[in-house]
Amino acid sequence: MRNRDDFNNIVLDILNNNEFDKLKNYPHHGITRHEHCVRVAYYTYLVTKTLHLNYIEATRAALLHDFFTDEVSSMSAFARYREHPKYALINSKKYFEISKFQENIILRHMFPVTFVPPKYIESFLVDLIDDISAIYDKGYSTKRHLATIFNSIIIFFVGIFKF
Numbered sequence: 001m002r003n004r005d006d007f008n009n010i011v012l013d014i015l016n017n018n019e020f021d022k023l024k025n026y027p028h029h030g031i032t033r034h035e036h037c038v039r040v041a042y043y044t045y046l047v048t049k050t051l052h053l054n055y056i057e058a059t060r061a062a063l064l065h066d067f068f069t070d071e072v073s074s075m076s077a078f079a080r081y082r083e084h085p086k087y088a089l090i091n092s093k094k095y096f097e098i099s100k101f102q103e104n105i106i107l108r109h110m111f112p113v114t115f116v117p118p119k120y121i122e123s124f125l126v127d128l129i130d131d132i133s134a135i136y137d138k139g140y141s142t143k144r145h146l147a148t149i150f151n152s153i154i155i156f157f158v159g160i161f162k163f
Contacts, residue, residue: 007045010059019095022069031137037063039137043129048122054101058122061105064092065126082113 014020015038023034041063048055068087089106092098098106101120108118109127118124 003046003049006049007042007059010045010056011041011063014060014063014096017095019091020064020067023067026069033066036133036137037066040065040126040130040133043133044122044126047125047129053122053125054120057099057101058105058126060096061098061102061122062109062126062129064088064096064098064102065106065109065130067091067106082110085110085114 008015021034023037024032026033041059044062045055045059048058066084066088068084068091071084071087085107089098089103092102092106101122104119105123105126108114108116108123109130111117111124111127118127
């Protein structure tokens with residue numbers, strides 16, 4: 001519980017921001033972009049704190065790594081992957097004070113798609129945690145979807161055969 005309280009103290013101003021809160025309206029890997037960002041930030045917090053790295057700035061940047069809304073909606077999938085970090089950084093700077101360290105984390109979290117490698121170990125970690133989280137999120141939503149289909153089939157057969 002101590003970790004959760006410490007995490008919340010680090011990111012509370014971001015989580016209470018009305019613009020950031022809008023991410024709850026955007027689907028992302030089967031969940032919301034808000035949920036995804038919080039998950040990436042929390043695991044970044046745990047890993048970077050355990051490794052005695054700059055966990056405060058890394059956690060804040062991880063939370064902001066996908067802080068964009070409609071800016072990339074008309075782009076192709078590849079362009080969206082490549083360009084969304086720039087829009088996340090623009091939005092982050094608009095609402096929060098962002099250090100060069102945090103800027104690197106936000107801009108480079110899609111390496112190698114963004115071509116330029118991260119500068120800091122924390123940047124690499126956020127990139128890795130984001131990738132793992134996206135795979136987990138997608139798998140979780142697929143599992144949830146399959147469970148819904150399975151339950152519907154059972155209800156259908158129960159209704160037909162009145163077991």
